[in-house]
Structure formats: structure tokens, C-alpha cells
Amino acid sequence: MIIIRTPAEMRDWSLAARATGSTIGFVPTMGALHEGHASLLRAAAAQNDKAVASIFVNPTQFAPNEDFAAYPRTFDADRAMCEEAGIGVIYAPDANALYPEGYATYVNVEKVSAGLCGASRPIFFRGVATVVAKLFNTVLPHRAYFGQKDAQQCAVIRRMTRDLDFGVEIVEMPTVREADGLAMSSRNRYLTPEERQQALAISRGLFKARAMMEGGERDSLVLVNAVRNEMDALNIDYVELVDANTIEPLARATGRVLLAAAAWVGKARLIDNIQYEVPEQ
Amino acid sequence: MIIIRTPAEMRDWSLAARATGSTIGFVPTMGALHEGHASLLRAAAAQNDKAVASIFVNPTQFAPNEDFAAYPRTFDADRAMCEEAGIGVIYAPDANALYPEGYATYVNVEKVSAGLCGASRPIFFRGVATVVAKLFNTVLPHRAYFGQKDAQQCAVIRRMTRDLDFGVEIVEMPTVREADGLAMSSRNRYLTPEERQQALAISRGLFKARAMMEGGERDSLVLVNAVRNEMDALNIDYVELVDANTIEPLARATGRVLLAAAAWVGKARLIDNIQYEVPEQ
Numbered sequence: 173m174i175i176i177r178t179p180a181e182m183r184d185w186s187l188a189a190r191a192t193g194s195t196i197g198f199v200p201t202m203g204a205l206h207e208g209h210a211s212l213l214r215a216a217a218a219q220n221d222k223a224v225a226s227i228f229v230n231p232t233q234f235a236p237n238e239d240f241a242a243y244p245r246t247f248d249a250d251r252a253m254c255e256e257a258g259i260g261v262i263y264a265p266d267a268n269a270l271y272p273e274g275y276a277t278y279v280n281v282e283k284v285s286a287g288l289c290g291a292s293r294p295i296f297f298r299g300v301a302t303v304v305a306k307l308f309n310t311v312l313p314h315r316a317y318f319g320q321k322d323a324q325q326c327a328v329i330r331r332m333t334r335d336l337d338f339g340v341e342i343v344e345m346p347t348v349r350e351a352d353g354l355a356m357s358s359r360n361r362y363l364t365p366e367e368r369q370q371a372l373a374i375s376r377g378l379f380k381a382r383a384m385m386e387g388g389e390r391d392s393l394v395l396v397n398a399v400r401n402e403m404d405a406l407n408i409d410y411v412e413l414v415d416a417n418t419i420e421p422l423a424r425a426t427g428r429v430l431l432a433a434a435a436w437v438g439k440a441r442l443i444d445n446i447q448y449e450v451p452e453q
Numbered sequence: 454m455i456i457i458r459t460p461a462e463m464r465d466w467s468l469a470a471r472a473t474g475s476t477i478g479f480v481p482t483m484g485a486l487h488e489g490h491a492s493l494l495r496a497a498a499a500q501n502d503k504a505v506a507s508i509f510v511n512p513t514q515f516a517p518n519e520d521f522a523a524y525p526r527t528f529d530a531d532r533a534m535c536e537e538a539g540i541g542v543i544y545a546p547d548a549n550a551l552y553p554e555g556y557a558t559y560v561n562v563e564k565v566s567a568g569l570c571g572a573s574r575p576i577f578f579r580g581v582a583t584v585v586a587k588l589f590n591t592v593l594p595h596r597a598y599f600g601q602k603d604a605q606q607c608a609v610i611r612r613m614t615r616d617l618d619f620g621v622e623i624v625e626m627p628t629v630r631e632a633d634g635l636a637m638s639s640r641n642r643y644l645t646p647e648e649r650q651q652a653l654a655i656s657r658g659l660f661k662a663r664a665m666m667e668g669g670e671r672d673s674l675v676l677v678n679a680v681r682n683e684m685d686a687l688n689i690d691y692v693e694l695v696d697a698n699t700i701e702p703l704a705r706a707t708g709r710v711l712l713a714a715a716a717w718v719g720k721a722r723l724i725d726n727i728q729y730e731v732p733e734q
Contacts, residue, residue, distance in 0.1 A: 335558035
């Protein structure tokens with residue numbers, strides 16, 4: 173396993189790999205890896221000649237009142253998981269190497285970033301788009317892997333990648349869940365056993381609404397209320413039905429839809445979603 | 454001469470050139486090429502295995518009240534100048550290819566973009582940084598060439614290139630002037646013979662201030678007023694002494710300074726500047 177700490181060394185490694193004709197698969201992460209990440213890591217290793225994972229808790233996507241300092245750092249376990257998944261390089265730069273003094277450049281993806289998590293976390297997607305642009309320019313991947321649990325993030329990254337002509341193929345992998353339905357998340361570590369039980373209301377509500385869509389329900393209010401009713405005991409941030417590409421709110425389910433929810437459970441802000449392709453009439 | 458019209462074809466050409474180990478030099482332009490551009494084109498051709506020039510009047514850097522529609526388009530003459538300078542590829546995409554429907558991503562370089570031209574043209578540098586990021590991702594150059602006549606643009610591009618880890622070497626070339634001192638600009642074509650004479654006041658004022666700095670003058674107000682006095686008959690936008698890297702206003706000349714001026718002369722908004730390295734005490 174190669175551990176790389178600076179953008180210059182990472183770029184040199186990638187240029188050398190590309191010069192030999194190797195394809196590069198890339199999984200950007202903030203560490204605290206779980207089985208959801210593992211599915212991305214394995215796909216990157218299987219589908220490319222070389223596979224790189226980055227581990228970087230990105231300060232520019234946290235607001236001052238958020239959990240940047242508390243975010244779990246578990247490098248040794250992360251490294252073992254990367255190794256087991258077939259990752260050859262871990263890129264784990266220092267914050268100072270990515271954001272040196274005088275840093276001033278930010279990538280904004282308008283519209284797609286505005287709703288859902290963007291509404292309650294106004295600088296979040298700017299931070300995500302900026303760091304992913306930097307990582308793409310450094311790792312120079314052919315393919316990059318993202319989890320659908322972060323569905324709005326996927327939409328932002330797809331839009332940015334196309335708009336800025338990155339020439340990177342974005343591969344999205346299905347949400348990985350615990351046996352009882354809870355979507356895997358690094359922030360599940362914040363939950364007490366009792367809170368963990370309460371958190372199941374999110375996936376339970378989403379699954380219920382999916383069954384309703386499969387049964388023909390198209391009305392946004394009906395679907396959203398079905399989810400909200402299940403989540404009644406939680407501190408809900410949002411439950412919304414939106415277009416899966418544009419993240420624009422929908423009054424009725426049509427095309428590829430995203431039903432997304434966010435709630436505070438104890439100290440953890442958890443998100444989850446389901447996607448559904450409405451069959452053409 | 455190869456003419457390329459789409460990002461996908463441009464990227465394929467560049468990847469193929471890089472795969473053979475060739476270095477790529479790149480000159481981004483809006484066309485209407487003059488001797489200032491020619492110096493950049495010749496440098497790109499001389500210092501790299503392959504040289505690419507882009508010709509693209511970028512809509513996102515013009516405000517609605519500006520001269521996007523009137524901006525001179527002189528493709529045949531531009532092509533001849535590129536050929537003569539040793540450029541092998543002209544990348545001349547359609548606006549629709551670079552900004553398709555749903556386009557939503559913009560690169561903002563804070564601070565450096567705020568003053569001088571950024572104050573009177575609020576979306577200008579966002580448009581410049583965005584299109585240059587797109588062009589870098591498509592042309593994949595090793596070196597990119599910019600003219601010091603656009604000194605603030607150089608500072609913005611330097612900052613963005615470093616901040617987003619583009620790994621592109623930014624090469625700046627000195628301002629090329631007419632025999633009487635007028636800085637070459639595509640917008641000089643807007644000037645009547647009389648206006649062209651009036652426009653000489655800008656370079657005359659800047660040269661005078663440079664002589665004063667060489668003579669030991671350091672006071673910003675004195676230097677700026679010397680330029681403004683020469684430009685008295687023009688409709689001045691700004692005359693300012695700033696740090697050449699941060700574009701922050703200076704009360705006294707220290708370090709590498711930029712003395713920059715902008716004024717309306719008839720229909721043309723003209724800019725010019727001089728840079729001066731203040732000797733250490």
C-alpha cells in the first residue's frame with residue numbers, strides 16, 4: 173500500500189500510471205470507512221488497472237457549528253479496509269497542503285445545490301465541489317465512485333463533471349444498509365443504542381413510500397406525508413420528492429425521482445433516500 | 454492546421470498527444486488576434502512539442518450591457534496568424550458545446566477578483582476563471598500563456614491554477630505596444646483616429662509614474678494622481694496602485710506592485726498597466 177501526502181506527489185504518481193496506459197479508478201472519502209465505502213473501493217479496484225482512495229476530512233464543507241472536529245478519524249482501520257478491497261494508493265493530504273494560506277478559489281454548482289441538504293447546509297456543496305475538483309485534478313482518474321446514499325452530492329458531482337469538462341466517468345453505487353434497513357453512514361457512530369433504534373424510522377418511511385409508488389401513488393404530498401408520519405418522533409430537517417437529476421421539487425412523481433429525507437437523531441444529522449423510475453404510461 | 458470544434462475531440466487529441474510523451478503549450482484567446490497574442494503563440498510553439506490556441510468569445514464573462522455581440526470576430530486572419538506562429542491546433546468550439554442547456558457550474562476566485570476590473574465588471578473574472586478551468590480540462594496543457602496587459606486576469610489565473618491543483622505552468626508575457634506606446638488590444642479596433650490619439654494618455658501617464666517610481670517615489674496618491682492628470686480628458690474607470698499578486702490596494706509602493714488604469718475612450722473600455730519591483734532597502 174502506497175500512502176501519499178501531497179498533491180504534487182499524487183499527481184506525479186497518476187501521470188506515471190497514465191503514461192504506462194493504466195486506467196485509474198478513484199474513491200474520494202472522508203475516512204471512517206464502512207461497508208458502503210467498501211462497495212465503492214471494490215468496484216474501483218475491479219474496474220480499473222489502478223485504484224486510489226483519498227481520505228481527507230474536508231474543512232471547507234463544514235460550517236462552524238458542524239461536526240468537523242468530532243468527525244471520526246480511523247486511519248488504521250480505513251487503511252486495512254482499502255488494502256482488503258484491492259486499493260493500491262491512499263491519498264491522505266494535510267489540510268494545509270490542500271488549502272494553503274491565501275487560498276481563494278471555490279467551485280459553485282448552482283440550482284442542483286440549492287435544495288435539500290443545500291438549504292440547511294449553505295456552504296456544504298460548494299466545499300464538496302471544490303475539493304472534488306481539486307482531487308480530480310490531482311488524482312487524474314478515469315472513473316470516480318460515489319454512493320447513492322448521498323444522492324444530491326451525486327447530482328452535484330455529475331453536473332460539475334460535465335460542466336467543467338473533466339472527462340471523468342462518474343460511477344454511482346447503491347446505498348448499502350444494515351440488516352434492519354439503516355443506511356450505513358460514518359455518522360451512525362454518534363448514535364446511542366436507543367437513538368439507533370429511533371433512526372430506523374427514516375428507512376422505514378422511505379421503504380413505505382417506495383411501496384406506495386410501486387403501487388401507483390404519484391402525489392408528492394401523499395408520499396412525503398407517509399414518510400413524515402413514520403419519522404414523527406425525530407427532529408426532521410426535510411422530506412422531499414425531487415427530480416433525481418435537477419433536484420427540483422416535484423408535485424407529482426414523474427421520470428426518475430428522488431425521495432430524500434434528513435433528520436437529527438441525538439447528535440447525528442442523518443440522511444437517506446430512495447430513487448424510483450416512474451414507468452412511462 | 455487542425456481545427457477542432459468540440460470538447461470531446463479536443464480532449465481526445467490532447468490525450469493522444471500526451472500518450473506519446475509530447476508537451477502541450479496552450480494560448481487561450483477570444484480571437485481578434487494582434488501582435489500581443491502573436492508573442493504568446495510564438496512562445497507556446499517554441500517552448501512545447503505541440504501548441505494549441507483556443508478562439509472562443511466567452512459569453513459568461515460579458516455582462517448584458519457589454520460588447521459581446523460587437524466583439525470583433527476575425528477567424529480567417531486569426532487562423533493565418535496562428536499558422537505563421539507555429540500553432541498546430543485551433544480549438545474553436547461553439548458556445549452551445551461549452552455551455553449546454555442546464556449549465557450551472559462557476560469557478561469563483563475570491564479577493565483577487567474583487568478590485569480593479571472586478572469592481573466595475575462584477576461577473577467578469579468568474580466567467581474568465583470558469584472558461585479557463587474548462588479549457589484546461591479539455592486541452593490538458595503543460596504550459597498556458599497569458600499577456601501581462603491583463604495583469605489582474607493573470608493574478609486570478611495564477612491563484613486558480615494553484616488553488617485547484619491544475620498542475621499547469623502559467624507563463625506570462627510582457628505587454629506588446631504600438632510604436633507610440635498604446636497597449637495592443639482587440640478593442641483598439643473600436644477607436645476612431647481621434648480617440649486613438651486621446652487613448653495615448655493612458656500609457657503616457659503610466660510611463661510617467663514608472664519613471665517617478667524609478668526615481669524613488671513610493672506614495673500611492675502621488676503616483677495615482679500623476680496618471681490621472683495625464684488621463685484628465687478621458688472617462689476614467691480606475692487608476693490604482695495594488696500588490697501585483699493579491700491585487701490589494703497599497704498606500705505605498707512595496708514589493709512587486711501593479712499600477713493599473715482603465716478608461717472609456719469612445720465605445721472602447723481600455724485597460725493598461727505597468728508592473729514594478731520596488732528594490733529592497
